[in-house]
Amino acid sequence: MAFEENKGIYVIAEQFEGKLRNVSFELLGQARQLADTIGDEVGAVLIGKDVKPLAQELIAHGAHKVYVYDDAKLENYNTTAYAKVLCDFYNEEKPNVFLIGATNIGRDLAPRIANTLKTGLTADCTGLSVDDDNKTIVWTRPALGGNIMAEIICPDNRPQMGTVRPNVFKKPEADPNAKGEVIEKTANLSDADFLTKFVELIKLGGGGVKLEEADVIVAGGRGMGGDEPFKTGILKELADVLGGAVGASRAAVDAGWIDALHQVGQTGKTVGPKLYVACAISGAIQHTAGMSGSDCIIAINKDEDAPIFKICDYGIVGDVFDVLPKLTEAIKKAKHA
Structure with missing residues (x-):
């Protein structure tokens, strides 16, 4: 089928409390690469209250056009209202592609848009490319428990x-001299478009560094043996010394040793810190799918044949309870030297 009227690769930008999420910038970087391949333009759609000043950030990271829906009624995310806005946008502007972050909001919003517009949706993508034959987007995602990588297209x-996991792609450098067009749009909404009502924002996870935003993550697996290393013990101590966050494998979370907000992996969070320290983590595909994009991976494990050693930059074969205290002490001394 021909879709000559459909133009532009558009990122649905996500913001919270007046700050753009990093995944929006990551997607703009990928959108530029895809657009350069097929000769298309890059755009963004920004929804919220008092969000117009954020448009220039999107332009600096690669958007040629930013469509802004700035409305007090859209201050807080609402599934049906946001979906209505974006479906109206599609019907008016006819974009070729929608890229959405696989965040809590994105995973809620994308299926409703796809269902309304009667199109396909590939969820939790970890790779994007272009089919050379028909210039459609090839969406790559883990399938069958991560044992294969499926390539999906939507030609008709x-x-x-597609929704794309945060931290899979690197955030492009901002160009402060970039020029683009900011287009203000009006949301055509009625009370019937709001099927739910925002009552109160409850922030979970307490203080400290957010896992997905941390430059350093110290993660523990089944071999940690209990909750103490995660909460006050050797994992937490090393993370604090490095100014990072504590992560965990699914096995540690399932055992009840740490909250699921700290889980890294295919069914947890995808992270891409500068340093990832994997402690007593074997390296199953379920876990490595969520952290293999880290700049530097250090693995500590008693089993010299553990799969984690195949992807790490530095490996230490040893008991984590012997290695970590020495490592933490050495870092403390180096910092105060």
């Missing part, structure tokens, strides 16, 4: 849609 419907 528009827009092409």
Whole structure:
């Protein structure tokens, strides 16, 4: 089928409390690469209250056009209202592609848009490319428990849609001299478009560094043996010394040793810190799918044949309870030298 009227690869930008999420910038970087391949333009759609000043950040990171829906009624995310806005946007502007972050909001919003527009949706993508034959987007995602990587296309419907995991792609450098067009749009909404009502924001997870935003993550697995290393013990101590966050494998979370907010992996969070220290983690695909994009990986494990050693930059074969205290002490001394 021909879709000559469909133009542009558009990122649905996500913001919270007046600050853009990093995943929006990551997607703009990928959108530029895809657009350069197929000769298309890059755009962004920004929704919220008092969000117009954020448009220039999107332009600096690669958007040629930013469509802004700035409305007090859209201050807080609302599934049906946001979906209505974006479906109206599609019907008016006919974008070729929608890129959406696989965040809590994105995973809620994308299926409703796809269902309304009667198009396909590929969820939790970890790779994007272009089919050379028909210039459609190839969406790559883990399948069958991460044992294979599926490549999915949507040749017969528009827009092409996919949600992409945060931290899979690197955030592009901002160009403060970049020029782009900011287009203000009006949201055509009635009370019937708001099927739920925002009552109160409850922030979970307490203080400290957010896992997905941390430059350093010290993660523990089944071999930690209990909750103490995660809460006050050797994992927490090393993370604090490095100014990082504590992560965990699914086995540690399932054992009840730490909250699921700290889980890294295919069913947890995808992270891409500068340093990832994997402690007593074997390296199953379920876990490595969520952290293999880290700049530097240090693995500590008693089993010299553990799969984690195949992907790490530095490996230490040893008991984590012997290694970590020495490592933490050495870092403390180096910092005070």
